[in-house]
Amino acid sequence: xxxxxxxxxxxxxxxxxxxxYKMSLAIALESQxxxxxxxxxxxxxxxxxxxxxxxxxxxxxxxxxxxNLLRVKNMKLRCFTEEExxxxxxxxxxxxxxxxxxxxxISGNFKIKIFGQNFYASAHTWEFSGNGKxxxxxxxxxxxxxxxxxxxxP
Numbered sequence: 001x002x003x004x005x006x007x008x009x010x011x012x013x014x015x016x017x018x019x020x021y022k023m024s025l026a027i028a029l030e031s032q033x034x035x036x037x038x039x040x041x042x043x044x045x046x047x048x049x050x051x052x053x054x055x056x057x058x059x060x061x062x063x064x065x066x067x068n069l070l071r072v073k074n075m076k077l078r079c080f081t082e083e084e085x086x087x088x089x090x091x092x093x094x095x096x097x098x099x100x101x102x103x104x105x106i107s108g109n110f111k112i113k114i115f116g117q118n119f120y121a122s123a124h125t126w127e128f129s130g131n132g133k134x135x136x137x138x139x140x141x142x143x144x145x146x147x148x149x150x151x152x153x154p
Contacts, residue, residue, distance in 0.1 A: 104130030
C-alpha cells in the first residue's frame with residue numbers, strides 16, 4: 001500500500017472532515033428544541049381567511065420554556081376589527097405573558113392593562129383567546145367605563 005503525502009490530498013481530507021463536522025452539527029441543532037434561546041423583537045401576527053390582520057402579539061423578547069410555550073417579556077397585544085377598513089378594537093400590555101402559538105392563546109399571572117375605545121381594565125390573572133379575540137380577567141379586576149385614555153389610565 002502506497003501512502004500519499006501530497007499537500008492537496010491532505011487539504012481535501014481536511015475539508016471533507018470539516019464539511020462532515022458542520023453537517024453533523026447542523027443536524028444535531030435541528031433535532032434539539034430551541035429552549036432557553038431568546039428571540040429578540042418577538043412578533044406573532046394572526047390573519048383571517050381574507051388576509052386581514054386580526055390580532056398581533058409583540059414583545060421585547062421571547063423564550064421557549066417548553067414545547068409550544070413561550071414566555072414573552074414586555075408583551076403588547078393589539079386586536080383589530082374585521083371590517084373593510086380595520087381599526088384597533090383594543091390593545092393590552094403586560095410585563096410578562098405566556099404564549100401558546102398552536103392554540104393562539106396568551107395568558108399571564110402578571111398585571112395586564114387593557115385599553116379600548118371608552119374603557120380601561122386591568123387584572124393580575126388573565127387569559128386571551130385568540131380565536132374569540134377576548135380577554136378573560138380573573139383576579140384583581142378593575143374596569144373603568146365611558147372614559148378616554150387620559151382619564152382611564154392609572
